[in-house]
Amino acid sequence: MDKAKEKRLVKNGWKIGSAKEFLGLSDVESSYIELKIKLGTNLRKLRTEKNLTQVELAKILKSSQSRVAKIETGDPSVSLDLIVRSLLALGTSQKEIARAISS
Numbered sequence: 381m382d383k384a385k386e387k388r389l390v391k392n393g394w395k396i397g398s399a400k401e402f403l404g405l406s407d408v409e410s411s412y413i414e415l416k417i418k419l420g421t422n423l424r425k426l427r428t429e430k431n432l433t434q435v436e437l438a439k440i441l442k443s444s445q446s447r448v449a450k451i452e453t454g455d456p457s458v459s460l461d462l463i464v465r466s467l468l469a470l471g472t473s474q475k476e477i478a479r480a481i482s483s
Contacts, residue, residue, distance in 0.1 A: 415481060417454040419463045422480040424452040426470050440469055 386396055395402075400410040427437050427448075434448040441448070451458050451466055467477055 413454065416458070416460060416463065418480055418483070419460070419467065419477070420452045420454045420458075422472075422477075423463065423466055423470070426467070426472060427452075430470065432470075437466070437470070441466055 381396075390396060399405070399413075405413070427434070432440075434445045434452075438445045438448045447458075447462075448466075451463055464477065467480075
């Protein structure tokens with residue numbers, strides 16, 4: 381956000397900060413959320429590169445389209461296990477998963 385906009389928001393009573401600060405997350409909680417978001421984003425990218433719809437991916441995973449949408453957006457109800465299994469089902473190697481996590 382540019383400084384002028386930030387200054388206007390603060391002047392109007394808004395507080396500027398991170399989701400970690402706003403939600404009072406610990407470093408561990410914040411890192412966990414970032415990890416899920418990175419992997420979900422990676423899954424969406426891989427799915428679109430393979431020209432698959434969420435419905436098609438759901439069939440591969442024996443799940444639902446709404447569940448795939450939740451995976452891709454980092455919904456709190458989605459486990460890391462499901463995200464990793466989904467990536468593996470699309471042919472992602474362990475090395476590629478590690479690369480996505482470390483980026």
